[in-house]
Amino acid sequence: MRKLIEFQNIVKSFNDSLVLKGINLSIHENEFVTLLGPSGCGKTTLLRILGGFISQNEGHVYFDDIEISNVPPYKREINTVFQRYALFPHMNVFDNVAFGLRIKKQDKNTIEQKVKKMLKLVNLEGYEDRPVTLLSGGQQQRVAIARALVNEPMVLLLDEPLGALDLKLRKEMQIELKKIQQEVGITFIYVTHDQEEALTMSDTIVVMNAGEIQQIGTPTDIYNEPENRFVADFIGESNILEGVMLEDYKVKFDDQVFECIDYGFEDNLEVDIVLRPEDIDIVPIEMGRIKGVIKSSLFKGVHFEVVVETPYREWIIHTTDKVEVDKEVGLHFFPEDIHIMYKMGTY
Amino acid sequence: MVGLKKHNFTKFFILIGVLSFFYLPILSLMIFSFNDSRSLTSWSGFSLQWYQALFENREMMTAITTTITIALVSTFVATVMGTLAAIGISKSRRLIKELVLSVNNFPILNPEIVTAIGLMLLYSSLNIEKGFMTMLLAHIIFSTPYVILSVLPRLRRLDPDIAEAALDLGATPLQALWKVIVPMITPGIISGALIAFTMSFDDFVISYFVSGNGVKNISILVYTMSKRINPTINALSTILVVIITIVLLVVNLYPYITKKEIKEAE
Ligand SMILES: Nc1ncnc2c1ncn2[C@@H]1O[C@H](COP(=O)(O)OP(=O)(O)OP(=O)(O)O)[C@@H](O)[C@H]1O
Ligand SMILES: [Mg+2]
Numbered sequence: 328m329r330k331l332i333e334f335q336n337i338v339k340s341f342n343d344s345l346v347l348k349g350i351n352l353s354i355h356e357n358e359f360v361t362l363l364g365p366s367g368c369g370k371t372t373l374l375r376i377l378g379g380f381i382s383q384n385e386g387h388v389y390f391d392d393i394e395i396s397n398v399p400p401y402k403r404e405i406n407t408v409f410q411r412y413a414l415f416p417h418m419n420v421f422d423n424v425a426f427g428l429r430i431k432k433q434d435k436n437t438i439e440q441k442v443k444k445m446l447k448l449v450n451l452e453g454y455e456d457r458p459v460t461l462l463s464g465g466q467q468q469r470v471a472i473a474r475a476l477v478n479e480p481m482v483l484l485l486d487e488p489l490g491a492l493d494l495k496l497r498k499e500m501q502i503e504l505k506k507i508q509q510e511v512g513i514t515f516i517y518v519t520h521d522q523e524e525a526l527t528m529s530d531t532i533v534v535m536n537a538g539e540i541q542q543i544g545t546p547t548d549i550y551n552e553p554e555n556r557f558v559a560d561f562i563g564e565s566n567i568l569e570g571v572m573l574e575d576y577k578v579k580f581d582d583q584v585f586e587c588i589d590y591g592f593e594d595n596l597e598v599d600i601v602l603r604p605e606d607i608d609i610v611p612i613e614m615g616r617i618k619g620v621i622k623s624s625l626f627k628g629v630h631f632e633v634v635v636e637t638p639y640r641e642w643i644i645h646t647t648d649k650v651e652v653d654k655e656v657g658l659h660f661f662p663e664d665i666h667i668m669y670k671m672g673t674y
Numbered sequence: 675m676v677g678l679k680k681h682n683f684t685k686f687f688i689l690i691g692v693l694s695f696f697y698l699p700i701l702s703l704m705i706f707s708f709n710d711s712r713s714l715t716s717w718s719g720f721s722l723q724w725y726q727a728l729f730e731n732r733e734m735m736t737a738i739t740t741t742i743t744i745a746l747v748s749t750f751v752a753t754v755m756g757t758l759a760a761i762g763i764s765k766s767r768r769l770i771k772e773l774v775l776s777v778n779n780f781p782i783l784n785p786e787i788v789t790a791i792g793l794m795l796l797y798s799s800l801n802i803e804k805g806f807m808t809m810l811l812a813h814i815i816f817s818t819p820y821v822i823l824s825v826l827p828r829l830r831r832l833d834p835d836i837a838e839a840a841l842d843l844g845a846t847p848l849q850a851l852w853k854v855i856v857p858m859i860t861p862g863i864i865s866g867a868l869i870a871f872t873m874s875f876d877d878f879v880i881s882y883f884v885s886g887n888g889v890k891n892i893s894i895l896v897y898t899m900s901k902r903i904n905p906t907i908n909a910l911s912t913i914l915v916v917i918i919t920i921v922l923l924v925v926n927l928y929p930y931i932t933k934k935e936i937k938e939a940e
Contacts, residue, residue: 378838378842379841380838380841380842399841400838400841400842401841401842401843401844401845401846401847405842406842406843407838407839407842409835409838409839410835411833411835413833413835413836413838413839414839415836415839415840415854415858416858417857417858426840426843426845426853427843427844430843430844430845430849431844474839474843475842475843478843478844
């Protein structure tokens with residue numbers, strides 16, 4: 328796929344506080360890229376730089392290999408779904424969605440057709456004449472999506488577009504948005520701090536923290552091969568422990584040596600280790616590699632979340648079997664379930 | 675219970691007293707503008723002769739035209755300037771904003787007579803001949819700050835993302851201003867314009883000092899006539915009261931009317 332957008336070493340500060348610390352990122356045509364990170368890590372700021380609403384202190388932004396840092400927002404082939412919708416309160420739903428087309432002076436029939444089609448797509452047929460101020464949060468959000476999409480931009484920026492929706496509608500809209508993206512065939516840059524949403528929708532996930540990119544990769548990469556403790560912790564629940572890589576394929580933690588499949592680290596290097604809760608099995612005590620006592624078990628719908636206490640730590644384990652609290656058990660996992668990461672700041 | 679009722683009655687009585695203190699003079703003036711005779715105290719019958727006299731009096735009609743022309747033109751200019759200034763102020767940094775706002779409040783808090791003398795001295799020192807234009811300019815100057823003050827709160831409540839959304843959808847900054855910002859602050863602009871209009875319409879102090887060459891607005895005319903009591907003044911004042919009342923009603927009812935529109939749309 329063709330490279331469409333490139334951020335080169337973007338640095339941005341507001342009143343002396345550094346918000347983006349050198350972002351390098353390439354985005355391709357038709358890609359669904361998600362910026363994922365905790366609140367305040369600079370996701371919206373990065374989008375605003377791409378939209379042209381603020382300019383970076385350092386670095387370059389390329390669109391189709393052309394530097395666009397000095398192009399005003401209204402000349403960029405990018406549309407945005409704003410975090411707080413930013414609908415025009417003095418207009419009804421139809422006029423909001425038609426705004427961009429009217430600015431481009433398209434003829435009346437075309438506008439009417441396109442707006443109707445778009446409202447159908449976001450499930451708001453028949454709402455044309457409603458004032459937007461009287462819509463629910465979820466409906467407003469869908470108007471915002473329609474208003475941006477109707478312009479058929481090459482790139483759509485979505486800043487937490489589903490934040491205000493309830494779980495069910497959120498799931499529906501996730502599927503709907505993904506479908507729209509594939510059908511219309513445009514690049515989506517999507518911001519969220521919901522890791523599950525990021526995992527289900529994206530082609531590529533960009534994990535950010537405190538103005539820096541932590542990892543760029545496919546959802547499976549990010550989930551299975553987190554590059555550091557932050558990513559492992561942010562993506563899904565994890566058992567994250569400290570250990571020492573004795574030599575290739577041998578790691579020591581909790582005063583025990585385990586076989587693993589990672590190699591290429593320095594011998595005796597201190598590392599972080601991830602064990603996903605669903606990769607650990609609860610087995611009879613004599614069959615376990617680690618022994619512990621079941622402290623609690625919580626039903627979570629699909630699985631039980633079990634906490635097992637050992638002298639060193641508490642393990643979180645996901646299992647579909649019911650277990651007895653206070654029972655001594657063994658924990659079992661395979662070498663490939665142990666994922667070794669460099670400690671943050673040492674790679 | 676009885677005590678409470680009595681209390682309410684006292685309140686009612688005081689209210690009536692105060693209201694009549696305010697409005698009886700105006701009411702009597704209006705009534706006697708229809709009087710048959712010259713008297714301002716004894717009623718001798720209904721007639722429209724003073725209104726007729728008013729409309730036949732060239733000097734008065736010129737004053738009315740001058741007043742209305744100046745009020746309309748100064749309101750228009752002050753509204754456009756004040757609105758643009760308010761938008762500029764709302765976009766500037768905090769320090770500049772506070773500085774400009776205190777400068778803006780100065781003419782409002784300043785006694786009118788000081789502004790009047792200041793303008794008079796300015797015109798004289800620049801050797802500008804006093805007349806219609808100087809009066810118009812003065813009216814624009816003293817009403818613009820009120821427009822700024824009434825538009826600013828609207829801008830402050832505006833979501834900053836809204837302007838960005840307009841740009842994002844392809845609108846140039848000017849289009850964004852005209853199609854999005856201005857419609858959203860229209861209530862503030864209208865109430866600013868109405869205030870500017872009333873301020874200009876009944877201004878005496880400043881107008882008196884900055885006009886000349888026989889150019890008079892209604893207030894100045896009434897002042898120069900007040901030594902020779904003449905019921906045409908009553909007729910004129912009645913018309914003024916009616917106009918100002920209508921304007922004030924519109925100013926005060928406007929928010930309710932717009933709110934009702936929104937409710938009806940629902
Ligand atoms: N205009 C501004 N002036 C000053 N500081 C700002 C401005 N915009 C953002 N910041 C700061 O920059 C940091 C990053 O903000 P940003 O909005 O990009 O975060 P975010 O990742 O989008 O967070 P969230 O998930 O809460 O939306 C925050 O600490 C914020 O306070
Ligand atoms: Mg944000």
